[in-house]
Amino acid sequence: xxxxxxxxxxxxxxxxxxxxxxxxxxxxxxxxxxxxxxxxxxxxxxxxxxxxxxxxxxxxxxxxxxxxxxxxxxxxxxxxxxxxxxxxxxxxxxxxxxxxxxxxxxxxxxxxxxxxxxxxxxxxxxxxxxxxxxxxxxxxxxxxxxxxxxxxxxxxxxxxxxxxxxxxxxxxxxxxxxxxxxxxxxxxxxxxxxxxxxxxxxxxxxxxxxxxxxxxxxxxxxxxxxxxxxxxxxxxxxxxxxxxxxxxxxxxxxxxxxxxxxxxxxxxxxxxxxxxxxxxxxxxxxxxxxxxxxxxxxxxxxxxxxxxxxxxxxxxxxxxxxxxxxxxxxxxxxxxxxxxxxxxxxxxxxxxxxxxxxxxxxxxxxxxxxxxxxxxxxxxxxxxxxxxxxxxxxxxxxxxxxxxxxxxxxxxxxxxxxxxxxxxxxxxxxxxxxxxxxxx
Numbered sequence: 001x002x003x004x005x006x007x008x009x010x011x012x013x014x015x016x017x018x019x020x021x022x023x024x025x026x027x028x029x030x031x032x033x034x035x036x037x038x039x040x041x042x043x044x045x046x047x048x049x050x051x052x053x054x055x056x057x058x059x060x061x062x063x064x065x066x067x068x069x070x071x072x073x074x075x076x077x078x079x080x081x082x083x084x085x086x087x088x089x090x091x092x093x094x095x096x097x098x099x100x101x102x103x104x105x106x107x108x109x110x111x112x113x114x115x116x117x118x119x120x121x122x123x124x125x126x127x128x129x130x131x132x133x134x135x136x137x138x139x140x141x142x143x144x145x146x147x148x149x150x151x152x153x154x155x156x157x158x159x160x161x162x163x164x165x166x167x168x169x170x171x172x173x174x175x176x177x178x179x180x181x182x183x184x185x186x187x188x189x190x191x192x193x194x195x196x197x198x199x200x201x202x203x204x205x206x207x208x209x210x211x212x213x214x215x216x217x218x219x220x221x222x223x224x225x226x227x228x229x230x231x232x233x234x235x236x237x238x239x240x241x242x243x244x245x246x247x248x249x250x251x252x253x254x255x256x257x258x259x260x261x262x263x264x265x266x267x268x269x270x271x272x273x274x275x276x277x278x279x280x281x282x283x284x285x286x287x288x289x290x291x292x293x294x295x296x297x298x299x300x301x302x303x304x305x306x307x308x309x310x311x312x313x314x315x316x317x318x319x320x321x322x323x324x325x326x327x328x329x330x331x332x333x334x335x336x337x338x339x340x341x342x343x344x345x346x347x348x349x350x351x352x353x354x355x356x357x358x359x360x361x362x363x364x365x366x367x368x369x370x371x372x373x374x375x376x377x378x379x380x381x382x383x384x385x386x387x388x389x390x391x392x393x394x395x396x397x398x399x400x401x402x403x404x405x406x407x408x409x410x411x412x413x414x415x416x417x418x419x420x421x422x423x424x425x426x427x428x429x430x431x432x433x434x435x436x437x438x439x440x
Contacts, residue, residue, distance in 0.1 A: 024181075024428050031180030034172045035191050041081035041169070042074045042195075046161050048154055049078055054146045071192055078143065083135055083166040085173055085188040089281045091128035092185075095120060096338065128170055129163070136162035181428075182421035189277060190417040193410045225394045226411065229387055233415040236383050239268035241376055243369075247354045262354075264345070266373060269380035271335030272420060276384060276412045278335075279327035283320065286313055325385040332381035333374075342369035387412060 045051070058064045058076055068075050074082035099105040099120070108116035140158040147154045173184030208219045242263040313320045346366035355361055359368050 024425070027179065027181045027428075031176050031182065031187065034176055034180065034184075035187065038081060038169065038172065038188060038191060039195065041165060042071070042077060042079040042084075044080040046078050046080060046082070046158055048148050048157070049143055050146045050148060051078070054078065054143065057146075068196060073195060074192075078139075080161055080165040081169050082139065083132055083162055083169075084192060085169055085185050086281060086284070087132035087135060087166050088124070088128040088170045088173065088185060089189075089277060090131050090285070091124050093278050093281060094127055094131075095124045096334070100334070100337075125170065129167065132163045132166040133159065136166070182417070182424055186277070186413075186417045186420065189413055193414055222394055225390065229390065229411055230415055232383075233387060233412060234419065236268055236380065237272070237416060237419050240265040241268065241372060242266075243356060243372065245349065245354045245356055247352065264349075264356075266340070266369075266376055267380075268376050269332075269384070270339045270373070270377060271332055271380075272416050274335050275328055275331035275381070276388075276416070278331045279324055280413075282327055283313060283324060321389055324388060328384050328388065329378075329381045332377050332384065336373060336377045340373055342366045342373060345369055384412065 055076070064076055071082060071084040071086065073079075074084055095105070099109055105120065105123075108119050110116075112119070136159040137155075139162060140155045143158065144150050144155065169188065173188055176182065176184030176187060204219055204223075208216050242265055244261065244263050246261055313323060343366045346362065346369060349355065349365060350361045356365060356368065359365050
């Protein structure tokens, strides 16, 4: 088989490399093994709980259903990995927000190189530990009423089990990122969402079979909207703005290199799936704290405020959608500022002797790139908001709620993570292709 180094690897070449290349095959098996271990940990129950009463009380809870989407059923099952990767995601949000405000963290990220990034990662782990302690305490107090032997011993045991499970999940996600394929945290959320798909699809089929032709039509409309959204997400995730650049003539030794034309690609959605994950994690927080704060005894004023906020931000409600759109816009701009720095790009172009036609090098170039980046980020954020609103509106119009909690947010995460993982596999295949050329 003859491969062209200028072309994206075909599906046939990719599968051939996955079967033949020991390095890629090992990475895939490593990632799959840890993902299976994650699902096993979710299924291991925390002891000392009356699960019959617990399952009966949460059966029709929309908040629990929404939280289960991101924990892979860990909350309703009260498994060892019930917290999942969410404490680490929340810690990452906190650290990235603080990086823009705290000079020490900003210096670590921009000026300390790889050593600075390792320090930030270590700080993130400590914050994730503290966050998991808070969440585990909330869960322990919440399930106290279902404990076989309630008391301080049960609370401490439950907290230790949940915190240990959360830290183990965080460790596994970092192992996948370093030694496997894809981003570990994103893949864990991906698998958690996929794990609840069979149940939602089964409920949808039961609804279609038990209903009349009108119900079948509504279900078909909803599924068609989801398919259209998947196509649109792929189209936008792959969309780029190509800014033309010209490299000046230069002489190296006796050789004279002619003026070369190229382009600078800027993605329409710089943050990929991360703005969606961040926005969803922030909106889950009031609901989870309010739910976990419903322990026995008198409800505090703070718990009442949390319950009111959670009630106002019910999934798929109008206030929820509005706040969700605002967070998507904020995190899109915030993440784009972390990924792309127009000043650094302008300086790099100047060092390489490259210019944008009609734009002066230096400050003018950085201002131009910043303007283009802001427009692209706005378009990408508006699209993400559009995709988030449309399926929810169709669900309300068709009155088909079997996919409730799985809607647009989960769809964006599924497609985004799948595209990013596929690109990483393609990058590995291309590297193998060049290694083969060098050996020849």
